[in-house]
Amino acid sequence: MTDKEAAQLITGAAKGCPKECGQAYAPVNIALCKYWGKRDEMLNLPVTSSLSLSLPELGATTRISFREGHDQLFLDGVEQSRDSVSARRVSKYLDLFRPDRSTFFHVESESTVPIAAGLASSASGFAALALALNDLFQWNLGLRDLSILARLGSGSAARSIYTGFVLWHAGTREDGMDSFAEPVDGEWPGLCMGLIMVSRREKAVSSRIAMKRTVDTSALYRAWPAKVESDLKNLRQAIEKKDFDLLGRTAESNALAMHATMMDSQPPVLYWMPETVEEIRKIWRLRDNGLPVYFTMDAGPNIKMLFMEKDASLIREHFPDMEIALS
Ligand code: 2P0
Numbered sequence: 001m002t003d004k005e006a007a008q009l010i011t012g013a014a015k016g017c018p019k020e021c022g023q024a025y026a027p028v029n030i031a032l033c034k035y036w037g038k039r040d041e042m043l044n045l046p047v048t049s050s051l052s053l054s055l056p057e058l059g060a061t062t063r064i065s066f067r068e069g070h071d072q073l074f075l076d077g078v079e080q081s082r083d084s085v086s087a088r089r090v091s092k093y094l095d096l097f098r099p100d101r102s103t104f105f106h107v108e109s110e111s112t113v114p115i116a117a118g119l120a121s122s123a124s125g126f127a128a129l130a131l132a133l134n135d136l137f138q139w140n141l142g143l144r145d146l147s148i149l150a151r152l153g154s155g156s157a158a159r160s161i162y163t164g165f166v167l168w169h170a171g172t173r174e175d176g177m178d179s180f181a182e183p184v185d186g187e188w189p190g191l192c193m194g195l196i197m198v199s200r201r202e203k204a205v206s207s208r209i210a211m212k213r214t215v216d217t218s219a220l221y222r223a224w225p226a227k228v229e230s231d232l233k234n235l236r237q238a239i240e241k242k243d244f245d246l247l248g249r250t251a252e253s254n255a256l257a258m259h260a261t262m263m264d265s266q267p268p269v270l271y272w273m274p275e276t277v278e279e280i281r282k283i284w285r286l287r288d289n290g291l292p293v294y295f296t297m298d299a300g301p302n303i304k305m306l307f308m309e310k311d312a313s314l315i316r317e318h319f320p321d322m323e324i325a326l327s
Contacts, residue, residue, distance in 0.1 A: 001175040003042050003152045007096035009175070010149060014139035020065060022136025026127035026150075026160045027059035028113055028325075030193065030304050032251040032296060033231045034258045035155050035168065036224065037215040044155040045179050047215070048228040049170040051235050052156075054163045055193065055325045060121070062109040062128035064136050074108040093126065093153045097133055107132075126153030127160030147180040165239055167232075186239040190309040191247075194322040198275045198301040207299035210262055210269040220264040227257050248294025248306045255296040262299075273301040279319075286318060 001009075029052040037047040071094060073080045073087045080087040094105050109128065113121050130150040134141050141149070143161055147168075151158035158181045159166040165186050171179030205213075214221050231254045238247035262269040276297070283295050283305065293307045293315060305322070307315050316322060 001043065004096050006043055006176060007149060007152060009177070010141065010145045011097065011137070011139055014137070014141060016138030016140060018066075018137050019135065021063055022065070022132040022134070023061070023063045024128050024131030024135055025059055025061045026124045026131055026157075027054040027056050027163055028121070028124045029054045029156065029159045029166060030296060031156070031159075031298070032235055032247070033228055033254050034298070036258045036261065037211055037221065038155070039170075040174070040176065041212070043176045043179075044151050044153075044158075045176045046155055046168070046170050048225050049232060050156075050159070050168050050228070051184065051232055052159045052166050052168070053191075053193065053326070054160065054166060056163050058112050058124070058325055059160070060109050060111045060113075060124040060128040062107065062125070062132045064108075064129070064132045065106045066136075067104050067106040068102070069104060071104045072106045076110055077108075090129070093129065096152060097137070122154040123156040123160045126150050126157035129153060130157070131161070144180045144182070147182075148176065151176070151179065167236075184236065184239060186242075188239065188242060191244070191326070192307050192309055192312055192315075192324060193326040194305040194307065194315060194319065194324050196279050196303040196305065196319060196322055198273050198279065198303065203271065203300050205269050205271075210265070210271075210299055213265045213267075213269060214261050217266040218261045218264040221261045224257070224261055227254070244292060244306075244308055248292065251296045251306060252294045255298075259297065271297075271300050276301045276303065279303050282318065291315070 031050050031052040033051040035046050035050040039045045039047050071091045073090050075086060090107060109125060111121055127150040130146055134146055147158045147161045150161055158168050161181060162183045165184040166181050167184050168181040169179060231250050234246055234250040283293055286293055291311060293305055295303050295305050297303055
């Protein structure tokens, strides 16, 4: 099945009279058990399930309306040239939803996170775009369908449809209709995530390319599905029992294993910078001294620390530049 057929399967039955402008907000999400590797590249179907935590304060607000001639994309108030990577990627996604070939869109998106700095800006961006399209066309789709539509733009966007803990089911169907995200029950007051920005520069290798290279060339990747299965079990148990050490330990180990598979690829992918290693060693030192703090990392050099609110002031003393993203 193509991505266009998948989109039509979902939106085809939806009736509604388009509005002048659609608008939506979607949060960033940080995976505690990562999505790394696809079983279908066109549909962004993952090899494994994944589990994330949304950061409600960080995200993208997107407005979309109709226009003539060609698509127009503004990111944080700046018009993107039509042949830029971002404009081409958005237009390709909008192709899935054009009622006819002469319908074009004006899209404006404001993000509270730096684009392509390993902070999952494509996840909130495509989730907000899918939700804004639903508003524009007045499809009134359910969240499960919207999660599938968001996935067609970027895999991790499937999870940014929700707040809180979110599980994205890998699914087994070839058409991907069972590969959507759902919220996981479990409020966790006091759970904090702090960001350490090692670099705001755009990464040299996109996660899409790094993921494919890992699947194609890493022998270590063969162990990844079993690792994910066990980590998901532990994370669900940690969320249910509010076992912070189990949550932190599992998330940290999952991120390190993902990076190990990248480093094992040919040619190798290494997102870490010297400061990344310094900060990791600092976190481990603090933990050895009894401070419960863990980290996770995505496809970039930046670090997301996990800790409890009761320890926040101590953590801030050690990491004065930390930005608190969830508390
Ligand atoms: C994640 N990442 O679970 C993992 C961990 C990066 C590291 O999902 O090709 O931008 O658009 O489906 O979603 C980043 O990959 O990739 C990602 P596409 P995406 O958050």
